[in-house]
Amino acid sequence: MTRIDPERHSDAAPVTAEAQEPQASPEVLKVSNLAKYYPVRTGLLSRGRLVAAEEVTFSIAKGETLALVGESGSGKSTVAKCVLRLEEPSAGEVTLNGSPVTGIPQTELRHRRAAMQMVFQDPLDSLNPRMRVWTLVAEPLWLHGIVPKRNVKEKVAELFELVGLNRDHLDRYPHQLSGGQQQRVGIARALATQPALAVLDEPTSALDVSIQAQLINLLRDLQQRLQLSYLFITHDLALVTILSKRVAVLYLGHIMELGPTEVVLSRPFNPYTRALISATPVDNPWEKRERITLTGEPTSPVDPPVGCRLAPRCPYVLPKCRAQPIPLVDVMPGHAVRCIRFQEEHVNGQWDPEPTVGTESAPLEEIPHAAEP
């Protein structure tokens, strides 16, 4: 990731974005240039490469949440799984508390996994139906030797209390619990190893709205009490505003924009972020000024063209958007955007206000200038 100087953006020497990000607390997770490619058949005899994630770079500080949003198939779960090496990344580096997660043997990885856990979307799918729930939570305690064997059941009861379950639930099977209770078991299981990082892959999307709210409160409370770092994957921008101060927007495996939630959701710079917010009923001042509707289908992730992934659908596309790889560039400290027009023109005040296709739009000049304080 590179950065542009808001004062002298066009000829500024690129420096790393990470160096510019305000870091209140030490970094827990650092992901650099992560990529995941899947070989796929494209014809009877031909094979191609599905790009599920590429050039994914971000970090998460202690006690911080980074939300990862994007439409279905944008690569959110792939990034999550590659971070934990549940899927082997094709390229890139991941470190947790400064120690490598990538490039280490499985035996070492097993120990490192104690410090990073995942909560899955569908609690019932992620819990073995033949095990009583207390054994599901006890399993990681045994596996990683967190407490002496004789103390395991007591520790499980403690974890149940932490996530708002009671001792009556201990001896039940997953199907004998409600969806919300199942997800609490999933969270207790994830917390058993006292992780530094929890990857939450749409942890509440399978639940009723009222249960969702309870779980989000629980996650927030646990984060404060345990100083947990979260990578929080969601479709729901309203949840992003509640749980996360920073958000990364993914489209066809690329981060299109990454920055403070209140800035990205109220003054989005990348056209994809604008469209995503336009399509979402979140109350934000920006939405009243401009709506963007993307036309056409997303580009295929199989052997995608070299330029911007959004180019075939972008109302502001120019030939140069298709001609070259577009980097993710810091437009302000801690706010990075992947859009060459934004980087080269909007920051200069030269953005063409007339979209070429498919918007119901007001002029883009209404959107505050990136270089403005």
Ligand SMILES: Nc1ncnc2c1ncn2[C@@H]1O[C@H](COP(=O)(O)OP(=O)(O)OP(=O)(O)O)[C@@H](O)[C@H]1O
């Ligand atoms: N094992 C696999 N083999 C081939 N392609 C895969 C595999 N897993 C995922 N993909 C592809 O990678 C891309 C990203 O998928 P991913 O599941 O990460 O998306 P997502 O953003 O999590 O979507 P959703 O919001 O629907 O959960 C998709 O095009 C998907 O079809």
Ligand SMILES: [Mg+2]
């Ligand atoms: Mg997913």
